[in-house]
Amino acid sequence: MENYMKLEFPSKSQNEAFARAAVGAFAAQLDLTCEELADIKTAVSEAVTNAIVHGYPLKRGMVEIECRISGNQIEITVTDQGKGIEDIELAMQPLYSGSPDEDRSGMGFTVMESFMDTLQVQSAVDQGTAVTMTKRIGMDTYV
């Protein structure tokens, strides 16, 4: 199966639920299990939250999601044009948080990495961040 969709919305935290529901509905075209669907929705929620909270900490901006289904794989890219990440390696360390005083777990990237098959982060300071994740569906059958 081949399919593609793109959506864009302002960096309001109310859109986190919308984003994961929309991607989940698109992903449902694949024959996925409840667990695979939950994994995708959770990973999207983390990526979109990062874009909203860390990409645009002071001013509002737009968040874009692109999804591509190709065969039994889904690729999801979440992009912002926000402040970017200075040190990607540090930001991706488990339990590291960009805003530690707000009871944040620092687990966003860890969740994305664990629940998806691949995770790629591209970022430039003051230009924005793009997080690309892929997951192949139906893989747990072979375990």
Place this chain on the structure above:
Amino acid sequence: MRMEYIGTTLVVKLEGEIDQSCAAEIRTDIDRAILLKNAKNLILDFAGVSFMDSSGIGVIIGRYKQMKARGGKTMIIRTQPQVDKILELSGLKKIMDCG
């Protein structure tokens, strides 16, 4: 979200989807209730929660630390599979009581 005291234990029945958009409100409400009657223990009931991301983990860790500082326990009960998986990943299940 509904909260009630059973003796000195505060029981919080969480509802819906927990993400960053509601994390601050949940945190404030629970903290206020803890102080109100000086809770000795805290039970977080997840039966009504259909989704949680790592923002919820942050809320739980914060409450756990607070109860620990007061000499009390925090317990998590009735989680659904999606919530259970992220709890497992966070390592919280190893340090907390999960029913």
